[in-house]
Amino acid sequence: MDLILERDGPWCVWCSAPLDASPGALNPPTTEHMVPRIKGGPSWIENELAACRRCNNERGHQTLAGWLQDCRGLGRAPRTDVVIAGLERLQAAITERGGLRRARPYIASQLRRLRRM
Numbered sequence: 001m002d003l004i005l006e007r008d009g010p011w012c013v014w015c016s017a018p019l020d021a022s023p024g025a026l027n028p029p030t031t032e033h034m035v036p037r038i039k040g041g042p043s044w045i046e047n048e049l050a051a052c053r054r055c056n057n058e059r060g061h062q063t064l065a066g067w068l069q070d071c072r073g074l075g076r077a078p079r080t081d082v083v084i085a086g087l088e089r090l091q092a093a094i095t096e097r098g099g100l101r102r103a104r105p106y107i108a109s110q111l112r113r114l115r116r117m
C-alpha cells in the first residue's frame with residue numbers, strides 16, 4: 001500500500017479524501033482492484049489503486065467508468081487522470097509480461113470510455 005500511495009498520492013481515487021496509512025488512522029487506505037478478479041484481473045501492483053473504505057465497498061462489481069460516473073453523480077471528486085494512468089500502466093505491464101487474455105478487452109473498453117469522460 002505504501003508504494004501505491006507514493007505512486008499516486010495519498011488520496012482516494014474515487015472521492016479525493018485524504019488517506020492515512022498510519023496505525024489507527026480514521027481514514028485508512030484500502031486496495032482497489034481496477035480489473036476485478038472475476039474479470040481476470042491480476043494481483044499485481046499495476047492493477048491496484050488506493051481508495052477509502054466507503055468508496056471501495058460501494059463500488060461492488062461496477063465497472064471503472066460506470067462507478068466513476070456514479071461518483072460524480074454523488075458529488076464526489078474522482079481522480080479520472082489517476083484511473084486512466086493506472087489502466088495505461090496495467091496495459092503496458094500485460095504487453096510486457098503476456099497472458100491475461102480475458103482482461104485485455106475490458107481494459108481497452110474502459111480506457112475508451114474514461115478518455116471521453
Ligand SMILES: [Zn+2]
Pocket residue numbers: 012013014015016017051052053054055056
Ligand atoms: Zn473515497
